[in-house]
Amino acid sequence: MAATGGQWFPANWPDRVRAIARGELTPVPPRRAATVMLVRDGTEGVLEVFLLRRRASMSFAAGAYAYPGGAVDSRDGAPGRTARPPGPAPAGPDGEGGAEADGGADEALVLAAVRETFEEAGVLLAGPTPDRLVTDVTGQDWEADRADLVSGRLAFGTFLARRGLVVRPDLLGHWARWITPEFEERRYDTHFFLAAMPAGQRTRNASTEADRVLWLRPADAVAGYERGELPMLPPTITTLRDLAAFPTVAAALAAARGREVTPVMARARVEGRDVVLSWPGYEEFERRGTAVDNRGQNR
Numbered sequence: 450m451a452a453t454g455g456q457w458f459p460a461n462w463p464d465r466v467r468a469i470a471r472g473e474l475t476p477v478p479p480r481r482a483a484t485v486m487l488v489r490d491g492t493e494g495v496l497e498v499f500l501l502r503r504r505a506s507m508s509f510a511a512g513a514y515a516y517p518g519g520a521v522d523s524r525d526g527a528p529g530r531t532a533r534p535p536g537p538a539p540a541g542p543d544g545e546g547g548a549e550a551d552g553g554a555d556e557a558l559v560l561a562a563v564r565e566t567f568e569e570a571g572v573l574l575a576g577p578t579p580d581r582l583v584t585d586v587t588g589q590d591w592e593a594d595r596a597d598l599v600s601g602r603l604a605f606g607t608f609l610a611r612r613g614l615v616v617r618p619d620l621l622g623h624w625a626r627w628i629t630p631e632f633e634e635r636r637y638d639t640h641f642f643l644a645a646m647p648a649g650q651r652t653r654n655a656s657t658e659a660d661r662v663l664w665l666r667p668a669d670a671v672a673g674y675e676r677g678e679l680p681m682l683p684p685t686i687t688t689l690r691d692l693a694a695f696p697t698v699a700a701a702l703a704a705a706r707g708r709e710v711t712p713v714m715a716r717a718r719v720e721g722r723d724v725v726l727s728w729p730g731y732e733e734f735e736r737r738g739t740a741v742d743n744r745g746q747n748r
Contacts, residue, residue, distance in 0.1 A: 463724040463738040465632040466717040476631035479638040483562035484518025486624060486688060487570060488698050489646035489664070496697055497666055498689065499570060499652055501659035513680045514670070517569035517656070518562070520637065524604035525560035531616050556618075562642050563616045564605040568598055569656035574621070574644055575614040582617065584649030595655065620644050622705025624691070627684035630715035630726070638712075641688055643705045645698050667693035683734045684713070 468474035487499040500514045567573045567586070576582040594612075597603035609616065622643040629636035646652070654662040665673075667689045673679035674686050681689075695701040715728045727735040
């Protein structure tokens with residue numbers, strides 16, 4: 450990928466856009482995915498968010514700062530492993546109904562969000578009952594299970610059932626939804642959730658995909674991006690700017706309850722010898738590039 454300020458794009462995107470326009474390349478269907486913006490009130494009582502930096506060796510978003518997250522795994526589910534809290538059902542990933550509103554599809558996103566947060570940050574948003582949370586997941590037995598989840602040796606549903614746990618969808622506020630552009634070789638339909646850091650647990654760099662983790666105030670993360678020091682994809686910097694408007698975790702969670710989520714996806718168009726990439730409603734991310742053939746000559 451090539452850097453433009455704090456923003457990252459694949460170097461071959463102009464060629465791929467042109468190939469799609471000519472009908473020579475079929476876009477890859479996006480995989481459903483979930484990511485979690487884990488937040489806490491810092492030492493001064495001001496909201497902070499957990500970020501990790503993806504290793505330079507990663508094939509997707511290498512070197513970029515992001516939140517814990519990943520694709521839905523069909524093995525995540527287990528009957529009765531997603532709690533339904535008392536009272537009205539929390540808003541589902543599409544803004545209507547609860548986590549099981551469409552027969553299990555939305556539950557899969559919740560399960561993926563919780564699993565990925567445990568795998569990459571060592572934080573587990575689950576408990577023995579719908580109103581309780583585990584407080585310590587740092588022992589060797591927990592680490593063995595986490596490693597087995599990452600490797601695929603253990604299904605998340607099996608893990609939950611074995612430990613008598615249910616995930617807590619009431620703790621996840623649906624915040625945003627971004628779909629990877631059609632020209633990308635790896636595409637995701639990613640739902641962003643907001644969650645408060647559980648009391649008694651602690652974060653760490655538990656992921657083999659990251660080489661650095663940190664807690665930052667959203668405004669400080671935005672400033673780092675704008676200085677070109679913290680590369681990020683458009684969804685990350687956009688959601689950080691959203692979070693910067695809220696002074697505390699309580700304020701952000703309250704906003705998440707009534708938040709309207711509209712899918713966002715980049716559009717690409719060919720203008721003569723140039724290819725233009727734009728995100729509707731987010732003009733700052735617009736980029737223009739020129740496809741280059743194998744001889745290094747402009748097309």
